[in-house]
Ligand SMILES: Nc1ncnc2c1ncn2[C@@H]1O[C@H](COP(=O)(O)OP(=O)(O)OP(=O)(O)O)[C@@H](O)[C@H]1O
């Protein structure tokens with residue numbers, strides 16, 4: 001279970017998160033939607049403990065993540081993975097080495113096992129052909145998939161996805177959506193997915209939350225969101241230019 | 249009045265920033281030293297970094313060494329010639345090269361060619377979230393990135409220094425032969441006689457410390473980079489300035505520790 005309690009965060013005087021508050025049940029797929037630049041990535045970084053809030057608390061299974069000692073953070077992250085928006089692959093390692101990196105560095109398995117697991121994930125994300133290329137030589141979508149593969153090798157209980165399907169073709173997007181759902185069904189993985197893509201949000205979400213101006217304006221099941229009366233959410237999901245959301 | 253207030257604010261902010269990064273650098277260095285216990289398991293990365301440092305600085309080191317030797321030889325030689333003492337040129341060259349010029353010049357070359365690239369590389373990793381990714385995988389960036397670079401430079405700077413001293417002395421010999429008419433064998437004999445054990449080990453010790461300083465500053469500036477490509481550029485620039493100052497200052501204190509009264 002993941003709980004964010006009244007998270008406030010400013011960068012250089014600009015308030016980005018203004019009392020963000022939500023609770024995610026174990027095994028749930030929770031989707032965060034919102035405009036570009038509203039702080040979706042910042043929210044995910046709070047959950048991962050990569051950014052500390054100005055005030056508020058992040059609880060992972062009841063343990064405080066923000067401000068925790070390195071050892072505590074390390075322990076919480078053992079079963080947590082994040083798929084970064086840009087992939088964040090180590091640029092001087094091949095795709096294969098990137099994917100096996102967490103296993104090799106933490107000496108979790110024997111070399112043969114690591115080889116086997118890596119190949120399995122390469123296969124799963126259709127990266128076989130790119131396995132020996134460098135991150136700079138593959139497409140944005142491939143980077144994202146490689147980043148996901150690198151998360152999957154550690155068998156996490158919690159996966160944070162930062163726009164996993166943006167930059168992917170429709171077929172591949174659907175494949176990733178399926179994967180997210182299968183992780184939930186087969187391994188009871190808790191997923192937090194940041195996305196702009198309403199189709200995939202409806203498809204995978206147990207609950208959807210909309211972030212606007214640093215606050216969660218509505219949080220509910222896909223049906224509740226689809227039939228929302230909230231003008232902000234309504235404008236966002238239908239993609240209207242006119243409405244309460246100002247288009248700069 | 250407002251202007252002064254602003255001035256105080258900016259000066260204060262700058263001072264605090266400097267204290268902040270200095271503290272961070274020292275802590276980073278201590279943590280990297282602690283992780284040296286894992287050096288064996290990172291030996292491949294260490295050798296790779298040593299190779300990179302060596303290759304990147306090789307040509308510049310060679311050229312600078314030869315020309316420094318030639319310049320020293322020419323400048324001092326002309327003065328010595330007035331007293332008919334040009335045969336002593338070998339003594340002078342080997343002494344200045346081992347005591348000061350070798351470590352200092354090598355330090356500066358390594359800062360410019362290796363340290364700056366190191367800061368840019370780690371800075372790029374920082375701003376593209378690669379460092380965050382490492383942390384999420386419970387891989388310590390200090391153990392994974394900083395420690396191998398620290399060891400690599402601590403080994404490579406002394407090696408390059410020895411190379412620079414040797415090549416500089418050869419450069420001096422060429423000028424001594426062609427400009428001052430000092431035969432090679434006389435020059436060589438003077439050099440061998442003038443090599444001092446203390447000057448040599450102090451020089452090498454100095455370059456060892458320079459290597460550690462350069463690696464620590466480059467890595468800490470890289471790890472502190474923010475704001476995309478702009479921040480990487482700033483980290484690179486700060487690395488060069490800060491390393492250069494530290495190499496000069498620490499160099500003085502090492503000299504005064506061994507030779508001062
Ligand atoms: N480290 C930081 N320093 C300063 N400002 C930051 C930092 N991180 C984020 N911001 C600011 O916070 C705001 C929210 O950023 P964030 O990356 O969370 O947006 P986002 O909702 O993920 O947008 P997108 O959909 O485009 O990825 C932006 O205006 C950004 O400039």
Ligand SMILES: [Mg+2]
Nearest residue numbers: 040041085162
């Ligand atoms: Mg984002």
